[in-house]
Amino acid sequence: MKDKESYENLKEDIRFHDHLYYILDDPKIKDREYDKLFKELLTHELNHPEWVTKDSPSQRVGIKPESDFSTFKHYKQMLSLANSFDPNNLFDFHDRVTKNLSDIKELDYLCEPKMDGAAVSLIYEKGILVKGVTRGDGTVGEDITSNIRTIRSIPLVLAKSSTKFPKLIEIRGEVFIHKSDFKNLNTAAKKNNQKIFANPRNAAAGSLRQLDPAITNTRPLAFFAHGIGLCEGLDFHTLEKMFKIFSEWGLPVNQYNHLATSIKASLGYYKDIASKRENIPFEIDGVVFKVNRIDLQDQLGEIARSPRWAIAHKFPAEEVTTIIEDIDFQVGRTGILTPVAKLKTVNVGGVNVSKCTLHNLDELKRLDPRIGDKAVIKRAGDVIPKMVRVIPAKTSSRGSPVKPPSQCPCCTSDVIFNFQSEWRVINSSVDKTLKKFSSLYEAEKYLAETNSGELEIYEHQLETPFIKCSGGNNCSEIVKGKFSHFVSRKAMDIDGLGQEILDSLIEKGFIKDYIDIFNLYKFKDELQALDRFGKKSVENLIGSIKLASEVDLYKLIYSLGIEEVGETTARNLAIEFGDFNKLQSASFENLIDIQDIGPRVASKIREYFLNIDNQSSLLSLIPYLKINNPEPNIKSDVALFSGLQIAITGKINSMSREEAKDILLSKGAKVTSTISKNTDFLIAGKNAGSKIDKAENLGIRIIGLNELSSFLNDPQQFS
Ligand code: IVH
DSSP: HHHHHHHHHHHHHHHHHHHIIIIOOOOOOOOHHHHHHHHHHHHHHHHHHGGTTTGGGSSSHHHHHHSOOOOEEEEOOOOOOOOETTTHHHHHEEEEHHSSSOOOOOOEEEEEEOOOEEEEEEEEETTTEEEEEEEESSSSEEEOOHHHTTTTSSSSSSSOSSOOOOEEEEEEEEEEOHHHHHHHHHHHHTTTTTTSSSSSSHHHHHTTOOSSSHHTTTTTEEEEEEEEEEESOOOBHHHHHHHHHHHHHTOOTTTTTTEEHHHHHHHHHHHHHHHGGGGBHHHOEEEEEESSSSHHHHHOOOOOOETTEEEEEOOOOEEEEEEEEEEEEOOOOOBBEEEEEEEEEETTTTTEEEEOOOOOOHHHHHHHHOOOOHHHHHHHHOOEEEEEEOOOOOOOGGOOOOOOSBBBHHHHHHOEEOOEEEEEEEEETEEEEEEEESHHHHHHHHHHHHTTEEEEOOOOOOOOEEEEEOGGOHHHHHHHHHHHHHHHEEEEEOTTTHHHHHHHHTTTTTTTHHHHHTTGGGGGHHHHTTTOOOOOHHHHHHHHHHHHHHEHHHHHHHHTOTOOHHHHHHHHHHHHHHHHHHHHHHOHHHHTTTTOHHHHHHHHHHHHHOHHHHHHHHHHHHHHEEEEOOOOOHHHHHTTTTOEEEEEEEESSSHHHHHHHHHHHHHOOOSSSEEEEEEEEEEEEEEEEEEHHHHHHTTTTTEEEHHHHHHHHHHGGGG
């Protein structure tokens, strides 16, 4: 029995030293002494395997699960934070908060660095860690308990304090990697010829999703707790007290957290942290401000999956300077030539960037980049890199301005210059442009809706044209782009035909027309003889091609790559005509009768179907496919949203914003991205910003993501 007692004491001692080492960064014993304690523990466990429980410090690394992670529904949803880039918006946030809380003018705010890591939820039952879960979509995450257990700063059992453990608590926080650990991790990876991580966030998130906890165990992961989900049987009253109790329990809390007693002091904290950012030992991407009192948080509640009581202020996107090595023109599937700058590879916000689109000739003219110049590149969040400005090289050595080519760089066909027009709606009484449209039809529609006698439309020719290759099917880049679009996920969705494989099948003459893709099964042996193909991959490819031969009508229409026909228009056409042959023979007048199809789009559709090459492609393709026409009842839905004006803002998880828009359009709604007094509903996704305030002020009903699907089925219930 005495033995058992010393074993239990030993476990306590090791936990105590783990806490000192991993959380307080203040070890009190030498590594050698710690190893000795650990060895003693293992000896006890070897002699008495019946004593070993999951909370023993020896049990951090479990065994590899058979298959994928299982999912877990969070007891309480993991919310997102509303974001803002301008720290002065902090005062607007404060005004919103106080407006919603009567009689309160000044408030304490808990200010925290916004950690750039991976969000997790840890479930402790009566002080014992029972589960670790990824954020997932906020409602359901993945059960990564075995990986979480390998993180030394996460206690397997909470330390006893004067505060009794709740029956169950979801501790929310961030798993991250310190900058110095990240450096070492990548140095070791380089040495062992392993994958280099782009940034600490990717490394942390990737490590948490390893199926084998033994691998996670080798990654230097750390953790900070920053909140709670469900908590049964304990009221913390304030965040300040909550963090104090977390620390007593042995949960790591960010040492840079600070209680500000006014909104002005909170802004001071932001400035202070921004100035210290370089010297903070982990990556942060902003500051989070939270109302300190939990009863006030409850009163404020949440909106569109973000709490009204908190806001994140992001630091401005990182800008870096690099050298422009080349500028060339890339040919897209429609033949349009886009200027692209090749850059000396540079890491921007954790991602390596080696090229950057310059979009069009306007942008080229504005920036005037030349080979050898320096360029300032920016990447905000996950968006594509943008060239902010150019720093010209010293005049004597500066390259010459980039001229648009007169021949296609791929097939040498002549380049066509298309001057574009825009249609401006002006208020003739004050000679002021109110709105600009890319087609006369849209401008006319706007005028009809606005119903004001003082408005007029005039055509304005844009100064710079866009340039297009005239080679059509003779240009291999256009052809490659056309097939790559055809097989893409939103189109025919054929797996296994990535760009490289597709290009080589086109170059070797296997694919000249759409139908050739569906005939590839006849060339199994020939395909297997090609580079990059094995027996298995050929079989997989043939399998996915077969699957793709059954296709929804709207996807087929979209996959043809008709100019101006994106997904939304393709859906509208599918619903309206209900059958491919009817669309093919539709007249110009039939087409412009359809919602959101103007004369420009209608003529592109007619042009496409009148083209002899297209007709011959379709003649072989269409009879081969099994086309699923839309259910006639979708058509009757058209009236469901008719007359309703709906704005969408923020990020939607379950479907893309475009999809939500398409559904709404197909059901007769008018969809906008701006809010006005004519807006009936605002669909607010994640990180919805100032539009929420505007909608609230205008009394517009806001639809949160949790309500979205029932809203799409029946908007009446929300009126
Ligand atoms: S509070 C309801 N505090 O940012 C409030 N979140 O956009 C939700 N994050 O997924 C979290 N540092 O994982 C909070 N100090 C901090 C944070 C923080 C990073 C992450 C969090 C969440 C995301 C919200």
